[in-house]
Amino acid sequence: MLVAAVPDPAGGARLRDVDGGAETGTDDFAAAVRAAGGARWLWPSTADCYPRLVRAGVRVARCHDLELTEGLLLGYAGRWGEPRGLAAAHARLTGGPVPADPPPRPAVPPGNAQGTLFDPAPEAPGLDALLDVYRDQQARIEATADPARFRLLVAAESAGALLATEMGVDGLPWRADVHDELLHDLLGEPSPVGGPPRRLAELAARIAEALGGQRIHPESPAEVLRAFSREGITLPSTRAWVLRGVDHPAVPLLLEYKELHRIWTAHGWAWKQQWVHNGRFHAEYVPAGVVSGRWATRGGGALQIPKVVRRAVRADPGWTFVVADAGQLEPRILAAVSGDAKMARAAGAGDMYAVLAEESFGGDRATAKVALLGAMYGQVGGQAAPALATLRRSYPVALSYVEDAARVGEAGGLVRSWLGRTCPPPSATSVEIDPETGPGAARARGRFTRNFVIQATAAEWALVLLALLRADLAGTGAQLVFFQHDEVVVHAPAGRATEVAAAVDAAGERTRRLLFGDTPVRFPLGVSIVDCYADAK
Numbered sequence: 001m002l003v004a005a006v007p008d009p010a011g012g013a014r015l016r017d018v019d020g021g022a023e024t025g026t027d028d029f030a031a032a033v034r035a036a037g038g039a040r041w042l043w044p045s046t047a048d049c050y051p052r053l054v055r056a057g058v059r060v061a062r063c064h065d066l067e068l069t070e071g072l073l074l075g076y077a078g079r080w081g082e083p084r085g086l087a088a089a090h091a092r093l094t095g096g097p098v099p100a101d102p103p104p105r106p107a108v109p110p111g112n113a114q115g116t117l118f119d120p121a122p123e124a125p126g127l128d129a130l131l132d133v134y135r136d137q138q139a140r141i142e143a144t145a146d147p148a149r150f151r152l153l154v155a156a157e158s159a160g161a162l163l164a165t166e167m168g169v170d171g172l173p174w175r176a177d178v179h180d181e182l183l184h185d186l187l188g189e190p191s192p193v194g195g196p197p198r199r200l201a202e203l204a205a206r207i208a209e210a211l212g213g214q215r216i217h218p219e220s221p222a223e224v225l226r227a228f229s230r231e232g233i234t235l236p237s238t239r240a241w242v243l244r245g246v247d248h249p250a251v252p253l254l255l256e257y258k259e260l261h262r263i264w265t266a267h268g269w270a271w272k273q274q275w276v277h278n279g280r281f282h283a284e285y286v287p288a289g290v291v292s293g294r295w296a297t298r299g300g301g302a303l304q305i306p307k308v309v310r311r312a313v314r315a316d317p318g319w320t321f322v323v324a325d326a327g328q329l330e331p332r333i334l335a336a337v338s339g340d341a342k343m344a345r346a347a348g349a350g351d352m353y354a355v356l357a358e359e360s361f362g363g364d365r366a367t368a369k370v371a372l373l374g375a376m377y378g379q380v381g382g383q384a385a386p387a388l389a390t391l392r393r394s395y396p397v398a399l400s401y402v403e404d405a406a407r408v409g410e411a412g413g414l415v416r417s418w419l420g421r422t423c424p425p426p427s428a429t430s431v432e433i434d435p436e437t438g439p440g441a442a443r444a445r446g447r448f449t450r451n452f453v454i455q456a457t458a459a460e461w462a463l464v465l466l467a468l469l470r471a472d473l474a475g476t477g478a479q480l481v482f483f484q485h486d487e488v489v490v491h492a493p494a495g496r497a498t499e500v501a502a503a504v505d506a507a508g509e510r511t512r513r514l515l516f517g518d519t520p521v522r523f524p525l526g527v528s529i530v531d532c533y534a535d536a537k
Contacts, residue, residue, distance in 0.1 A: 210248070
């Protein structure tokens with residue numbers, strides 16, 4: 001049963017069975033959802049409709065997120081970036097003026113930004129508009145080149161939105177005392193007046209001494225460049241790899257300072273006070289926050305937690321973490337989507353790079369890896385060229401797949417993922433998409449589209465895995481608590497850890513078959529059962 005719902009600001013909702021039935025109202029949306037059991041829900045936006053339900057103890061098994069689906073369909077039609085909310089979608093459908101989507105809500109930790117739902121909207125569209133847009137979306141999905149794949153993409157995207165809300169509300173287990181201890185070990189005591197902690201202050205003094213006694217702010221690239229210039233050294237930037245090529249006593253101090261300063265500003269005491277409450281870190285995840293379909297976060301830096309800080313991520317007493325990481329995911333995706341039979345056989349092994357090395361690079365695994373990553377990311381010149389030529393001779397179908405995508409991008413065209421997510425057009429202004437102007441813009445666009453067809457499909461693989469695993473874990477007590485690109489973390493009762501690990505493996509195998517059918521390509525998951533996230537292999 002598919003039930004359409006338009007929540008109201010007071011916590012009620014207007015409801016209707018999509019397959020027939022009269023419109024009804026309820027003053028308690030959470031109670032209505034609970035009473036509907038396993039119904040699938042159609043609503044304007046999971047990010048707006050679901051957080052209050054989760055906080056009320058209600059979980060939804062499946063939904064159709066109209067806003068996310070509209071974004072996918074607009075992208076497919078080459079209209080990436082147009083407003084995608086219910087009001088905008090209905091206006092497009094009826095020929096009215098299309099309103100802009102509301103601006104993103106500011107992140108208010110711990111996770112409450114996801115809870116500022118049901119904000120009053122003037123003349124908000126009702127159930128009739130919701131159903132009209134939904135039916136139009138179904139027709140547009142049927143008009144895609146492969147409706148079955150696109151329906152899977154919509155289902156996975158909607159399931160991901162449910163999980164993103166649940167993880168944000170539930171939070172990631174976090175030991176504030178362990179975090180405090182590691183910050184003191186790394187940074188020393190915090191400054192009583194709000195400045196840098198002791199270790200950073202000491203490093204800044206030593207850096208000044210190494211640079212002739214003139215004090216600088218080591219976190220300022222401009223000041224560092226000027227300081228080296230006074231030493232007779234001209235640098236293009238202060239990136240770590242640039243500094244490592246300079247023989248100067250200030251360099252190791254600067255590298256250490258940069259690393260510790262990043263921890264202090266991004267995950268230091270102020271961050272802990274703001275984002276960690278009651279033993280949980282509550283992030284706000286943004287499904288499809290990146291153009292490839294990868295998730296982003298709004299505040300909190302959940303997807304950039306340094307490994308050393310992960311020591312604070314500890315399972316509750318009597319619980320443990322099951323951490324699964326997909327190794328060599330994007331190369332295996334290339335083997336699956338390209339249809340290159342020889343590469344697919346290589347991707348059936350536990351170490352794909354080792355097989356490529358034996359077949360084509362005289363056993364040189366490092367060169368095989370560089371060649372394959374270069375093919376996917378557009379590093380095709382210089383020292384990579386000979387290895388890439390070898391790869392092209394051995395796996396011509398796979399290389400043609402990414403090179404065709406690059407040519408389409410250079411010509412200003414659009415490319416799609418395996419399930420149908422479409423890249424933005426060249427007119428998009430994101431720096432991520434088009435970092436150059438002038439003669440290099442076409443080449444930059446080609447590098448972007450070359451990788452998009454792989455990275456976006458890898459994001460789909462991860463979404464399908466999450467959707468299947470979320471369903472399989474229902475009723476076990478275990479919870480998905482973290483997700484980052486190709487890694488998932490489950491918080492599970494210690495006595496069920498082995499069962500959960502088996503469920504992760506089974507979900508990975510089902511994901512492979514659901515996406516790619518009877519392919520020889522394998523997507524092995526490295527599964528660790530640990531009490532501390534930093535200990536996962």
